[in-house]
Amino acid sequence: MNTIAILKTVSLTKKYSSISARGYAVQDLSFEVNKGEVFGFLGRNGAGKTTTIKMICGLLLPTSGNAYINGCETVDPNSRRNLGYLPEQPYFYEYLTPRETIHFYCKLKGLNVKEREQEWLRLSGLLGLESIADIRLKNFSKGMRQKIGFAIALVGNPDLLILDEPMSGLDPVGRKHIRELIQQQKELGKTIFFSSHVLSDVEQLCDRVGVLSRGKLVATGHIKDVLQQDIRQVEVVFKDVAVSLMPFLKQRGTLLRTWENYVQFQFDTILTANQAIAECIHNGAVVIELTPQKETLEDYFMRMQIIEEQQKKKGEIYYSRVEE
Amino acid sequence: MRILAVAQNTFRESVRDKVLYVLLLFAGVVIIGSKAIGWISIGQDIKIIKDLSLAGMSIFGALIAIFVGTSLVYKEIDKKTIYTIIAQPLHRYEFVIGKYLGLLALIFGVILLMSMMSAIYIVILGGEINHWYFIASFLVFMKLLLVTALSVLFSTLSSPILGAIIVFCFYVFGHATGVLIDLPRQFEGSWSKPVLEGLYYVLPNFANFDIRSEVVNGVPVSYSYVTYIIIYGVLYSTFFIYLAILMFQRKDV
Known part of the structure; x- marks a missing residue:
């Protein structure tokens, strides 16, 4: 170029x-x-x-x-x-x-x-x-x-x-x-x-x-x-998870939603996601979808806002915002 | 070329905004006015129709100049149509001059039509029209040249309502600046006398453009006076447009 x-x-x-x-x-x-x-x-x-x-x-x-x-x-x-x-x-x-x-x-x-x-x-x-x-x-x-x-x-x-x-x-x-x-x-x-x-x-x-x-x-x-390229969270959709496995999954991740015989969990690290997936597959469940979550522009702006507010409290930002 | 493009567009905008309806109003006022006056005046009706027509041109022309002129630049900023215009390779002075010339073209057309319409009407009623009637109409246009320039100046400075009020005050006061120089004797020796006399020379004197009574009554007017008034109008207008350009040059839009 x-x-x-x-x-x-x-x-x-x-x-x-x-x-x-x-x-x-x-x-x-x-x-x-x-x-x-x-x-x-x-x-x-x-x-x-x-x-x-x-x-x-x-x-x-x-x-x-x-x-x-x-x-x-x-x-x-x-x-x-x-x-x-x-x-x-x-x-x-x-x-x-x-x-x-x-x-x-x-x-x-x-x-x-x-x-x-x-x-x-x-x-x-x-x-x-x-x-x-x-x-x-x-x-x-x-x-x-x-x-x-x-x-x-x-x-x-x-x-x-x-x-x-x-x-x-x-x-x-x-x-x-x-x-x-x-x-x-x-x-x-x-x-x-x-x-x-x-x-x-x-x-x-x-x-x-x-x-x-x-x-x-x-x-x-x-x-x-x-944008930060680290994987921040992992979302996994399982099918046919045994009821007895639910406490195990809830201990490691956050239940996002359930529908029919599907459940969707969010895990904070790849390691915990892998442990959960291994346990589920071992007990006859199926992994339908796995989505690594990276920083989005929205997340980036939220991160920037937190930094700005911290700077403002310290007095490092000394100007007031002007509406466009 | 760019000035012309802006001027053409302003002209077209005003025409499509139905500003020319004022012509119908003018025709109505002259016809109804002449009928009404015909009943109360004996043998003077042609003179009165001429007088009424020239006064009508001045008033209706001033209404267009003030109400359209004071919103000319302001409206572009307010409606944000100016964004894509200023982003062109266009100098800001070209924009102001273009807007001014566009409105002037419209006012010229309106005055021309009014003078033609009234002249035909007077001839139909059996009156006579000579070239002085059209010169008087042209001087009405010259006055409106100045009123328009003043209106454009205020359209770069204030809202249309405030601008219209101020220019209207100028217009009314500008027809009576003579009172500033013909002060009563009580003013002798006071500080206000030189101030008021100074204002007389600074403020535009709109009454100078008015040769209505002379034309209606057949009193001769010299061509040198007409030339002087044309130069007077052009110089004052140029000064006001120059001020408008200065105001608009560094304005954030």
Whole structure:
């Protein structure tokens, strides 16, 4: 992979000092996203993801530090010539149709009449907008709006796509469609920077992730490097376990549920799980399913929250959270 | 090109927002007003219809300029439609100028239609229309150029309601700035006299754009005065738009 940074932030900071919001939304954020990679920007609600994205897209001005796209500072509109942006909940001019909307954004990108028509044909084909080309956007569902938002982000075929929670609020079909679109853009060699808190999306799509917590970058790297890889617990489903064996199993693990002639137990270590399995098989039971439990992104965030609270008690975190 | 795209879009938005219904209201006021006045005035009805039409253009135009203008930038931020616009290679000044020009184009169209409609109506009633009627209409537009610029400035600073109240006050007060210079004798020697006189020179004087009585009564108006008023309107508007750009330049959206 080419390792030229297409997006870079250097000590990027946003501090609010108004009555409604006070403190650091983003603090001293430095990271790089290389050309051609898919970078997941993770964090809980209010971690500062949207604030960071807004600074990159020129919507918010940094209090200090800088962000660069292709080496050009993001406060300069020219940095956005090669940028496509999809906000968390895209808002459009309700009185326009998809065709008019795409033409409008093409004009803002500086495309001429012929290029605008070509761009409309390309994007309407890619996102299946032909049948709704002349219907006003005010009549559209969430999924359709997300599609239009994605089409706007792709206007001018930019090399860098910034997607803020692109799958938020979509049904499974809509999520799948957006995931496929991201995958498609990845295959075309586009750089994609997207924020999310859904592990499955991140795992499927991202080359690297950055984790933001209370406005600070707390980890970067591959998702597997970020999450603890140790097996935390083991869940086992048994069939036909003798009643006499139940006290033995309950002593070693936690009974999660029983149904028909099945029982599901959770064991804290592989060793105890193995002992239980051996005893059960010896007594005629069958192991139906064995699932090792590793740390999930949700677990990771919970772990981070505990650390943050400990730090806060010690006074190491001195800023208050700003709602995004 | 980008300014034009924003302007076209603003124009289209206003048209689709049914702002042009104000034309029907204008037509209704002029026709009903002229009928009513026709009963109480003898031989003066054409003059009164001309007067009523020019006053109507000014009032209805100002309503569009104030109510649409003060929400122009604010609405984009409030409805978050601005997110995907600012994320384009678009300078913020291009956005403000585009919004301003889009609304101006609409107001120009509205004033043009109003002046055409009223001129045709006056001719039908047997009156005469000369080019001064259209010059007076154009000066109404020049006044609205300034009111729109002021409205756009407040749309970058405050909520539409507050902005509309402030601009409306400017509009009303701007028609009566003469009182600041024609102060009673009690003001002689007091500190308030230079302050009020200073305000007279700083605040835009909307009454300057009003050549209605002269046109209606056939009193000559010099072209040099018309030119001076056009320059006056353009300079003031440019100043207010410049302030609006300064306000919007570093605004978090």
